[in-house]
Every structure is written in structure tokens, then in C-alpha cells.
Amino acid sequence: MTQTHPTLLDSLPAETTDPDELFNAFNSWVGSRGLTLYPAQEEAVLELVQGNNVILATPTGSGKSMVAIAAHFFATATGQRSYYTAPIKALVSEKFFDLIDIFGADNVGMITGDSAINTEAPIICCTAEILALASLREGKDLEVGPVIMDEFHFYAEPDRGWAWQVPLLELPQAQFLLMSATLGDVTRFEEELTEFTGRETTTVAHADRPIPLLFEYREETVQDTLVELASTNQAPIYVVHFSQLEAVERAQTLMSVAIISKEQKEKIAEQLQEFTFAAGFGKTLSKMLRAGVGVHHAGMLPKYRRLVERLAQQGLLKVICGTDTLGVGINVPIRTVVLTALSKFDGKRTRHLNAREFHQICGRAGRAGFDTSGTAVIMAPEHVVENKKAVEKAMAKAQARHGNDEKKINQSLRNVTRVKPPSSFLSWSEKTFEKLVASEPEALVSRMKMSHAMLLNLLERDEDPIRALRRLVDRSHETKANKANLLRQALGILRELLATGVLVKLDEPDPYGRTVDLTVELPLDFALNQPLSPFAIAALELLDKDSPSYPLDAVSVFEATLEPPRQVLIAQERKVKDEAMGRLRAEGADYNERMNVLDSLSYPQPLGELLEQQFAIYSEGAPWLKDFEVSPKSVVRDMFEQAMGFSDFIQHYKLARSEGVLLRYLTDAHKALHQSMPEAALTEELEDILTWLEQIVTSTDSSLLHEWEELNAGDLAKLKDEHDNPEIAPADPPLTSNVRAFTVMVRNALFRRVQLFGAEKDRELGALDGSHGFDADAWADALDDYFDVYEDLDDSPAARSEKYLIIDKTQPRVWKVRQIIVDPDDNLDFGIHATVDLDASDAAGEPVIAVTHVGFVDDL
Incomplete structure (x- = not known):
């Protein structure tokens, strides 16, 4: 370096x-x-x-x-x-x-x-x-x-x-x-x-801003404003939205607008030559970028966000549409900030921006060394703009018809139909804007709190913890009443620690004046780095290692200790309820019955009752864990059980705007399983799942996992070079180079077809294989052949065993595979025959499978 x-x-x-x-x-x-x-x-x-x-x-x-x-x-x-x-x-x-x-x-x-x-x-x-x-x-x-x-x-x-x-x-x-x-x-x-x-x-605090900031309020469409700003040398422009959906939709509307030159398009295309965009949102982003428009929000894959930042830094993107989180650590150069709203939903209610939020966002406009000034443009509500246009149009017509007759003109204007905002919409005006511009940021409000983790760290001190606790609360910036409440909370936690034996009273003060002592030794980062991993390890003992469901049950135990990926769980719950609604309607259930059933449904929570009961018992002996809670869920498990890859899962649950959320969760799951799964708990199938998970993460976007592994390896010089020069970072190894992981992915892909076959979903099967010549009609014929002979098939965990997938690797770079379908009579005479193109799989980042025949062995 x-x-x-x-x-x-x-x-x-x-x-x-x-x-x-x-x-x-x-x-x-x-x-x-x-x-x-x-x-x-x-x-x-x-x-x-x-x-x-x-x-x-x-x-x-x-x-x-x-x-x-x-x-x-x-x-x-x-x-x-x-x-x-x-x-x-x-x-x-x-x-x-x-x-x-x-x-x-x-x-x-x-x-x-x-x-x-x-x-x-x-x-x-x-x-x-x-x-x-x-x-x-x-x-x-x-x-x-x-x-x-x-x-x-x-x-x-x-x-x-x-x-x-x-x-x-x-x-x-x-x-x-x-x-x-x-x-x-x-x-x-x-x-x-x-x-x-x-x-x-x-x-x-008296410094003048090195790059002066100008404010504008506009009553015109966002699209017209952006086109004007882009054509008058006001780019790069960051368009601020208060939801990821709005940011993406805005970017899509700009794709048809010529905001960059032909030469700039060619430069962008040159930069994108070596970049691989995955299906789904990746293809959409590719089109946006080629039009000079970027998207930047937390739900995107890291590799996409970094690409947008790099293109923006090179001056190739005129407009970046993103969310209001741009104020912290986002490496995007901005000359002009455009706020599409002055109200937002903060998770509890819709409210106007406060002065701190407003100035934090607007302050990003203006680049030192590039701009002589920055500009923050605040847009009027859409209904105000529409009504203004309608009035202007009506005025022009009235003047043409009535000349200077003010009475008739006013009458015409009173008859103009005005658009009303949605009932839940919190509007704003130019006065709202002016007030925010003139306002200083609000004084910071104290948010002190007490927790088990805080007190246990305090108890590690070489001094009387009771005195230290009282001093901490007394020094805090809270009101007198809040201090009293904090002290009550803290004393309650101390009593709990004493009652559970984590803390014991000493017969006499020790040399430091301590009257109590901890009976456990805590790791320095116990409250930050997978605090529930010890519980997960203990909970594994509840599982039957000989059960066919053991490997996935073990995964579920660790998934319950991870931070919930909110968007993914919402999508899973929506899917569960949509499928239940369809089933209930088909059964003729009335409205009230349907609503009662739907209210009881949620996203999948394997082992939920067992883990919650055991955690209540476990935390009695480790009360510091009561700051946390287990969260049973099925994301890794769901993906594996349904034999889906990353893009399949995204498409199945309509999560295109939350790819980054899913990837971070899968990466965290890999870290937790890699760091904490005891060797004695591993089985061959569980190791296959862990290998598969690592490959899913790596083939989707290896950056999060790569940086974590490099940091753990301690190779700072290498990390620094790769950070400063992304182009020298080592390319990910080909998908097929990890034979074990690739084999599991092929097994999953074939078993996915078995699951769909058992559900008689010929259209979905055709969507998988139609491009390779085996369409829905071919699958329908195969379904008829099978169900003429057998009434059912086995798609349980036991049926996905590797013994039912025969792989012939004798040909170079092509595997021939046969997935045996387990029938009720155990004849094992019906199967799915296919080829796997290894070179095409490396290029696609997922197994490329061409089904050649589905039927009885005798039919070959």
C-alpha cells in the first residue's frame, strides 16, 4: 500500500x-x-x-x-x-x-x-x-x-x-x-x-457555510423541476423521498426523459460493461443508470449502492432518487437537494419535518471544490400543483372568452374542480417551508434509559456499584421525575440479579467498597455480538438429532436469535394470508369467518412455542437476556424448504425493493451459524445447508461477507487497498468451483420441481423450464402420466435426500441429473431428467437447468 x-x-x-x-x-x-x-x-x-x-x-x-x-x-x-x-x-x-x-x-x-x-x-x-x-x-x-x-x-x-x-x-x-x-x-x-x-x-458554531446554501419553494411538478435543474447545470441532484417505493417509482418516471447526452450514455455503458446485474431489480436499475438516473436506499444490495455512488462520483449520474437517510455516511456527491415533501410517517404518526431533520437533509447540497453554492428545492404538495395548473388553464380560457370582465372570470374560476388530498395526508405550504428555513435546530432532548446490559457493565467496576449507579442517574440529563423513575428501574434490575444468583451480597465490603459481586464472567461485547447465541446453543439440546427435520430445526433455533427483517416478515405474512383467503373463498366461507381466520395467521414461526417457553426458563438464570427476546421466524429455513435461490425468494415474496434487507439477514444468519454452531451439533445435511447458505450470500453479493472475513483475518493492508480501489478487489470464484455448495443448489432446484409437481402447478413449472423447451403443456402431460398411476408423492424432508438425485458428471462442464420422485408404493420408477450447464451457471450465478424428460424409466 x-x-x-x-x-x-x-x-x-x-x-x-x-x-x-x-x-x-x-x-x-x-x-x-x-x-x-x-x-x-x-x-x-x-x-x-x-x-x-x-x-x-x-x-x-x-x-x-x-x-x-x-x-x-x-x-x-x-x-x-x-x-x-x-x-x-x-x-x-x-x-x-x-x-x-x-x-x-x-x-x-x-x-x-x-x-x-x-x-x-x-x-x-x-x-x-x-x-x-x-x-x-x-x-x-x-x-x-x-x-x-x-x-x-x-x-x-x-x-x-x-x-x-x-x-x-x-x-x-x-x-x-x-x-x-x-x-x-x-x-x-x-x-x-x-x-x-x-x-x-x-x-x-459561528462559521459561515463554505458553500452557500440557497432555498427555493416551487409549485410545479417534480418531473418538470428535475428536467429544468438537470438542463441548467444544477446536477448532481438528490431527490429525497420518505419511502423506498416512492424513490424507485420516481426514478422510473425519469427514464423516458432525456436528461443526459448521447456521449454520457456511452460513458455509462462503458462503466457497466463488466458489471453483472441480477434478475429483478438489478435489470431495472441497469436501465435507470443507462438513462443517467440512480436509486440509493437501504433496501438495495450493497454492490448496487456502491455502483450508484461510484457513477455519481464520476459525474455520470444527473439525478439520484433516494430516501431521507442520506444524511449519515452516504458517499454521494450532491449539488442540489430536492425535497418532495415536508411531512413524513415516522413509524407512529404522520408529522411535519422538524427543523433538525430539514436542515440535516438540505445541508447535503453543495460540494466543496466543485460548487460555488448548493441549492435546496422544496416541492409543493402534488394536489396544490394540480389545482394551480387547473386554475391557470381555466383563467386563460375565461380571459379568451370574457376579456376583462372580472365578474365572469371569477365565476368561471369558482367552477373549477379542485383535487383534494387523501384523507390521511398532512399537507404543507410555503409558510411551513419558510418557518423551517428560519428555524434553528431544536435543542437536544435527553433519552437516558436503564437496561440489564448497562447495569452488568457497571457492576464490573472496581467500586461500589450502588454508589456508581446513583451517581450515573444523578448526573444524567433527565428531569427530576425521570431520574426517580430510572433509579426505580435500576434497583428493580439489581433485585432481580440478586434473586437469580447472578449477583450476591458480600459479608463485608471488599477493598474497593463493593458490597455485591457478580457470580458470572461476561464477555466484553456480550450485549452487542449475538447476545442470544448461548441460549441457541443450549436450545439445540432440545432437538432430536436423528429426526429428519433436525438440520432445519437447528437453523430455526439460531434464526430465532437474529434481528427480525421486518420487510421480509411482512411479505411472508401477506403471502400466508393471501393464500388462506383464496382457499377460504373457494370453500365458501363467509366474510366474518374469513376475517377471523386471517387475524390468527402470521409469518412462519417454526418451534415458536417451544423456544419462547425455553427462553423464559433460560433467562431466569441469565436475567440480563431479558433486555432481548427470541423472535421465531423462518427465512433461511423457508428458502431452503421451498428449494429457492435468492432471486426466486425475492420474486416469490415480491421483495425487489428489499433485496439488501434480505441479504443482510442471510449474512447475519451465516455469521451466527458459522461462529456459534457447536461441532458436535453438526450433521452432514446440516453442513450442506450451511455450505449452501454461504454460497447463496456469496453469489448474490459477497461484499458484506468478504469484509467481515477480511477483518477477522486482520489483513488491513489488503482491505485498505480493496476499499480505495474497488476494481482490484478479487473477483468472486465461479459458482461451480464450490462443488459441494453447487450440488446442494442443484438438489434444491430439482426438489423445487418435485414440490411444484406434487402441487400440480404446471404453469409455475412451465415458467421455470419453458425457455429451455419444457413448457407448461409438457409438464401437464407428465402430471397426467404420474397421477394416472399414483395418488400422491412424498415431498417431505426425507424425500429430498441426496440418494434420490443421481448425478452423472462424466461429460465436461455438463452434468446429467435424474431426480427420482418418491411414490406411495416406493417403486421409484418416475423421475425428472435434466442437464446442468456449468459454464452457463457460472455466468448466471445460479444453476442453469434444462429439463429433458419427465416420466417413467421405461419411457426413456
Whole structure:
């Protein structure tokens, strides 16, 4: 890994901690990169080198990252350990690689909950929860100097805000740098940080935005606005929506609009030559990109998001349609932000954007070094635009008919039919817009809470935990009433820990003044990295290893410990209810009966009752697990049982907008099974399932799994090169190179046909094989032949055994296969014959199977 410019540590003066010399060294390094510190940056850096706390509340694009680098530099120069924290793993990872480039791989480590690398380094990048739990565990004894808390406005997040508050309460030895463009009034933080740390605290919030931001409110269609902006050199344009569906639909409407030149289309096509788009959303995205339009949201596969970012960075995309999550760690250059709405559904209710959200989103407009200004365009509601057009059209007609007769013109205008918004729609106006523009971000609200995980980390301290607990609650930024409630919650958890024997009273205080002690030893990351894995391992003992269902039951145990993929479960439940509705209608059930049945249905939850009962018993002896809950579900299992590949599953449940959600879940399932499945619990078929799962993830998008494996391997130099130069990252091995995994995929594909055959679904079978010459009519004839002789077939787990699939591998790069159908008489004389093209399978990323014959052996 080569450096193209001097590293910051090369600028470190020999054996000096003099603030002036350190500042001059840092300033010289900044100059070596062709940069000059802005006044606000310089003020903040000068405060940091003097050892003061800094609250950096400057606009987006004003160089807060450079100030953070200075904090790390001064810490390294004075022999201190510094921490960088952020709300999401993607941003932590991005900063990790940036800091490796600046300080060298040996000096930077990362801890995110599922990855830990170089953890003894002097610079640590971590998620906010990691530092918060370390603060509870070690408090004033934690080895820490500067703490850089990025995106500090997350302090006000209801579920996670505690993690931004705890270090402020428990690390008096730290020097804090709190950073965000939207902090609001920070007087309280200034006063309390100064009192708590004994350091002066300075707020730097007066900086002018380096790239001025202009605001516009438009009463015209979004499409017309985007065409105008694209044609007047206002691109790249990020169009903000408040749902993924709206973002994709907007991008599709733009595909027919000529917003890029022929030459630009050719450049995009050249960039996409080597990129493989999967079926479904991939093909849709390919068409969008070739029209100069991108889509960017969390539901996309990582490889698609990175492709959109890369094309945008090269200036090839005029418009990117995405969601309002663009404000945190999204690497997309933007000149103009277009907000399609000023109201959103926040998961509980529809409300107007608050000032913080508005300024956080709009602040992304304007690129330093490229733009002289950024623009935020806010669109009026669609019904307002439609009504305005209708009135203008009516006015033109009335004037042409009535001349200057105002009475008749007004009468004509009163007769115009106006569009009304939906009943649940929360409208906005130009006054709403003007109020948001003029408003300062709201003051941050404390979101402190208590949990088993927090208290158990606090109990690890070498001091009286009761005193530490009271001090934590007393120092918190909550109201007096809320503090009393927090203390009651905490004392309740302590009593529970005592009652269950996890905590015991000591006969007399120990040398640290502790009056209680833990009877268990907890891993440092127990609350972050698969906390329910020990329960899953224990629950495996409930299963019968000789049962045909054991391999999939074992998978279900671990699936129950994973975070629910909400969109996938909703789609599964919808599918279950749709199929039940069709069945009930066919049976003639009345409306009330149908509704009663549907209300009782949900997504598949294998072993649900057993696991929930056992978890209640298990958590009595491990009460810290009561912060969590088991979530029985069937995603990996469902995919395997139905013999589906990734794209089959996406199509079956109509999850094209949530491919990324499914991939992350499958990746997490692979990690959990790989890390925690005891060797003694493995069987050959279970190993086949695990191999198949890894191949499904890898062949879909290997980036999440690849980075995790590389981080675990500790090869920082290789990771850094691949991060900076995506084109040098090793290509995924051909699908067929993992013979075991590919064989399982072929078995699944053939057994999928057995399942559909048993359900007599000739059309679905024809859809699978029609392109290879075996259409629905051919399958219908085969169904008639079989069911003329047999009444049923076996499609249970036992019937998918490898002994019923005969594979002939004698031909080069072509397998001949015969899937035997298990009939009631066990004659085994009917089967599905096919060929598997290995080269075509490598190209497609899934087995390419051509059915050649379905019937009795004697018919061949």
C-alpha cells in the first residue's frame, strides 16, 4: 500500500508536546495536501491542542472531519488513546479506512459489535454503544484521551440516545469533541462538560457555510423541476423521498426523459460493461443508470449502492432518487437537494419535518471544490400543483372568452374542480417551508434509559456499584421525575440479579467498597455480538438429532436469535394470508369467518412455542437476556424448504425493493451459524445447508461477507487497498468451483420441481423450464402420466435426500441429473431428467437447468 502524500505522523515533531509546535506541525501537514484551515477549523484545532473540549456545530461541508483528525494527531503526539464514535457501522468503517490512510494501519483499530480488529491501537473507531458500555465498565479508569462523537444529534434518538450520553457522564478524564451541523442550543453541554472534566469547553458554531446554501419553494411538478435543474447545470441532484417505493417509482418516471447526452450514455455503458446485474431489480436499475438516473436506499444490495455512488462520483449520474437517510455516511456527491415533501410517517404518526431533520437533509447540497453554492428545492404538495395548473388553464380560457370582465372570470374560476388530498395526508405550504428555513435546530432532548446490559457493565467496576449507579442517574440529563423513575428501574434490575444468583451480597465490603459481586464472567461485547447465541446453543439440546427435520430445526433455533427483517416478515405474512383467503373463498366461507381466520395467521414461526417457553426458563438464570427476546421466524429455513435461490425468494415474496434487507439477514444468519454452531451439533445435511447458505450470500453479493472475513483475518493492508480501489478487489470464484455448495443448489432446484409437481402447478413449472423447451403443456402431460398411476408423492424432508438425485458428471462442464420422485408404493420408477450447464451457471450465478424428460424409466 503506497502513500501519495506525507502521512500525518511523518509531521510529528520529535519528543515534544508543546501546543504551538504541534499546531504548526498539523497546519503544515494540512498545507501539504493543498488545503488551508477555515477560520472555524483553526479556532477548534487551537482549542483542542490546548486540551479544551470543543462542541463543533458548524454547517455541513465546513470540514469537521479535519478537526477530528487534529484531535487524533494531538492525542498520538502526547501518548493518549483517542476514540472516534459514530451511529452506524458503515460510517465507522469509512472513517477507519480514512484514518489508516492518514495514520498508518498499525495505529488504527475498529470495534463495531461484530468486528474487532487491532483493538490495542492508539486510535479506535467504534460505534457509540461500544464506547458507552466501556465507559460503564471502566469509567474514570478507562484509557482514553480525546473522544470524538460524530453525528452527535443522535443524542436525541429515543432508542439509542443513551449511548451518546453515557460517556459524557462517566469519563471525566476525557477531552470531548462533539460534532454535528444540527445541534441547536448547547449551553447545557458547555456548562456540564466544563464542570465534569475540569476543562474549558468552547462552542464553535459561528462559521459561515463554505458553500452557500440557497432555498427555493416551487409549485410545479417534480418531473418538470428535475428536467429544468438537470438542463441548467444544477446536477448532481438528490431527490429525497420518505419511502423506498416512492424513490424507485420516481426514478422510473425519469427514464423516458432525456436528461443526459448521447456521449454520457456511452460513458455509462462503458462503466457497466463488466458489471453483472441480477434478475429483478438489478435489470431495472441497469436501465435507470443507462438513462443517467440512480436509486440509493437501504433496501438495495450493497454492490448496487456502491455502483450508484461510484457513477455519481464520476459525474455520470444527473439525478439520484433516494430516501431521507442520506444524511449519515452516504458517499454521494450532491449539488442540489430536492425535497418532495415536508411531512413524513415516522413509524407512529404522520408529522411535519422538524427543523433538525430539514436542515440535516438540505445541508447535503453543495460540494466543496466543485460548487460555488448548493441549492435546496422544496416541492409543493402534488394536489396544490394540480389545482394551480387547473386554475391557470381555466383563467386563460375565461380571459379568451370574457376579456376583462372580472365578474365572469371569477365565476368561471369558482367552477373549477379542485383535487383534494387523501384523507390521511398532512399537507404543507410555503409558510411551513419558510418557518423551517428560519428555524434553528431544536435543542437536544435527553433519552437516558436503564437496561440489564448497562447495569452488568457497571457492576464490573472496581467500586461500589450502588454508589456508581446513583451517581450515573444523578448526573444524567433527565428531569427530576425521570431520574426517580430510572433509579426505580435500576434497583428493580439489581433485585432481580440478586434473586437469580447472578449477583450476591458480600459479608463485608471488599477493598474497593463493593458490597455485591457478580457470580458470572461476561464477555466484553456480550450485549452487542449475538447476545442470544448461548441460549441457541443450549436450545439445540432440545432437538432430536436423528429426526429428519433436525438440520432445519437447528437453523430455526439460531434464526430465532437474529434481528427480525421486518420487510421480509411482512411479505411472508401477506403471502400466508393471501393464500388462506383464496382457499377460504373457494370453500365458501363467509366474510366474518374469513376475517377471523386471517387475524390468527402470521409469518412462519417454526418451534415458536417451544423456544419462547425455553427462553423464559433460560433467562431466569441469565436475567440480563431479558433486555432481548427470541423472535421465531423462518427465512433461511423457508428458502431452503421451498428449494429457492435468492432471486426466486425475492420474486416469490415480491421483495425487489428489499433485496439488501434480505441479504443482510442471510449474512447475519451465516455469521451466527458459522461462529456459534457447536461441532458436535453438526450433521452432514446440516453442513450442506450451511455450505449452501454461504454460497447463496456469496453469489448474490459477497461484499458484506468478504469484509467481515477480511477483518477477522486482520489483513488491513489488503482491505485498505480493496476499499480505495474497488476494481482490484478479487473477483468472486465461479459458482461451480464450490462443488459441494453447487450440488446442494442443484438438489434444491430439482426438489423445487418435485414440490411444484406434487402441487400440480404446471404453469409455475412451465415458467421455470419453458425457455429451455419444457413448457407448461409438457409438464401437464407428465402430471397426467404420474397421477394416472399414483395418488400422491412424498415431498417431505426425507424425500429430498441426496440418494434420490443421481448425478452423472462424466461429460465436461455438463452434468446429467435424474431426480427420482418418491411414490406411495416406493417403486421409484418416475423421475425428472435434466442437464446442468456449468459454464452457463457460472455466468448466471445460479444453476442453469434444462429439463429433458419427465416420466417413467421405461419411457426413456
